[in-house]
Amino acid sequence: MSQASEFHNLHAPTGGIERELAPGLHAHIFAGEGAMLSVVTIEPNAAGTLHSHPEEQWGVLLEGSAIRVQGEEEIPVRQGDFWRTPGGVPHTMRAGPEGCRVLDIFAPPRPEYRVPGKGFGG
């Protein structure tokens, strides 16, 4: 089988599973076997709700700025920052005034995100 179907683009993440995580937080989700990638756009000043899940998560700030809430800390992040969120640690994001785009990586994939829907699952 051609490998071409495995190639996508962050700026036009077509072909993923769309999910509204919260008002102003929109995700395009691509599931593999070992990991799941989610390209998330957060509107200016929008914020998710604190949640956790057993799967490890990594995040990469692609554009803009935000506050990463993780554990009991609030850590400002800017373009190029990346971080690991161990499984079970409560977390969320709050976008800065210009909004932001984030690449989230779940390993293993989150079963809740394999189907279209709303919310953070769990």
Place this chain on the structure above:
Amino acid sequence: MSQASEFHNLHAPTGGIERELAPGLHAHIFAGEGAMLSVVTIEPNAAGTLHSHPEEQWGVLLEGSAIRVQGEEEIPVRQGDFWRTPGGVPHTMRAGPEGCRVLDIFAPPRPEYRVPGKGFGG
């Protein structure tokens, strides 16, 4: 424990495990439990060697341009492109004339990359 040690930056990937994958391909590797991230700089026109491993891999082209060799295909990639490489599929990269930077994601982590060294392991 503070979450601050889980935060890094793609432009200055300090704190990772350094690895020379091939001449002109230099990696900073960050290992988690579910996934391992590797920030790879490829010098202009440098190329890795075709290899495979059982772990799933994802790649994100952060800067520059390259040819992604995957399976029996050669697919040009540009900034913002990302792709999945199923476990066991032979692959490598060949940078364009301006070089490139790639974020590689291994899920699960590759045991060979948990220690400093040279080469693609396996």
